[in-house]
Each structure stands twice: as structure tokens, then as C-alpha cells.
Amino acid sequence: DAKTTQPNSMESNEEEPVHLPCNHSTISGTDYIHWYRQLPSQGPEYVIHGLTSNVNNRMASLAIAEDRKSSTLILHRATLRDAAVYYCILRDVLPQRTKYIFGTGTRLKVLA
């Protein structure tokens, strides 16, 4: 199974952009890249996903390297409510191979 590697923790000042990196050097052609975040005492929450092209939504942007071996989640303006553990996940979508491989996660601390 392809795996992801993330830094254990990162800090950011409020209102500043945050770039959360993820390495997935063994990614396969059928793996989508997903990002979820988990706030304290809650289940994970979907943030964004992509396959090859960069993606934007109301929560964040996802930048995917051309060789797909790494990606970066970008929070454009961090707020205190963004403090959470961010997980980079690979999802294989072939029939009977659907599985979600969560990484170790990056704990983001936002400083006021």
C-alpha cells in the first residue's frame, strides 16, 4: 500500500498562509490525494482532494507536484479555528481495492 509522510507539527500565525506538505513517493496511477482534518474530540472532516491538477475550494487549495510524489495543502489565511490535525490520504479507487490510507498527520498550531 502506498503511504504518506507528513511533518509531525507546524505552527502558523493567525491571518497568515499555511503550507502543509505531504510526501507520497509510492503513489500509484489510481490513487487520489485527499486531505482531511480532525479537530479535538471530533471525527475527521473532508477538506479537499485531487488527482493530477491543482484544486481550489472554499476551504483550501491543493497543489500537486507534476510527478505526483508530493502535494501541499494551502490554507490561505489561517484562523484559530483551523488548529487541528491535518491528514494527507491516498485513496485507491479500483473496484475491490477501495481503501483509505491515512498518514501520521500534521498537528497545526495557530498563534493569535
Add this chain to the structure above:
Amino acid sequence: ETGVTQSPTHLIKTRGQQVTLRCSSQSGHNTVSWYQQALGQGPQFIFQYYREEENGRGNFPPRFSGLQFPNYSSELNVNALELDDSALYLCASSSYRTRPYEQYFGPGTRLTVT
């Protein structure tokens, strides 16, 4: 719109016993996934069910089994409980056709095995 609910919230079992955890999917969702999250770790994928059939499985032994019912609710059964099974068990639902990538997680069931 009703969110994902799980029961019970907390559970204490003895090693060797069997346990059943329950999950009700969000309205309109037909896919359910189960995860195990040990303290301080990321969620580990157990399996996914779609149309009452298993649609993918993680690296968990056969004593972890599941069911999905016609109303898309689901059960996770664990036999012969071991101490290492102590964890938060999360259920997530999604719509396979429209937005399969967006899972909605429940609050989880905290299982303690003594």
C-alpha cells in the same frame, strides 16, 4: 439533514468477548466505511460497504467483520477481543455516485478492552 450517528458512545469489554458497534449513515448516503483510531494515531481503514457488500478492506484480521443493511446503516463486529483493540472506532458515510470522495464522519465509539 441528519448527520452520521454512532452507538454506543463508550463501551468497556473484557478480553475474549465479542462486541457490536452501530452506525447510521447521513441521509442520502449509500456507502459506509469503518476506521480504528488508537490514541495519538491517525485513523486506520478497516473496511467499506456499498450496497450491502464489502467494497474494500484494510489490514485487519477476519475477526473484524461488518454488515450493511438495506437502509444503509451498518454494524462493525469484533470477535475475540484483544487489549490492542482498545481504540476509537469511527464510522463514515458517503454517496458513492455523486461525491464518493467526501466522507462524513460520526463522533465515534470509544472501546476499552480490559
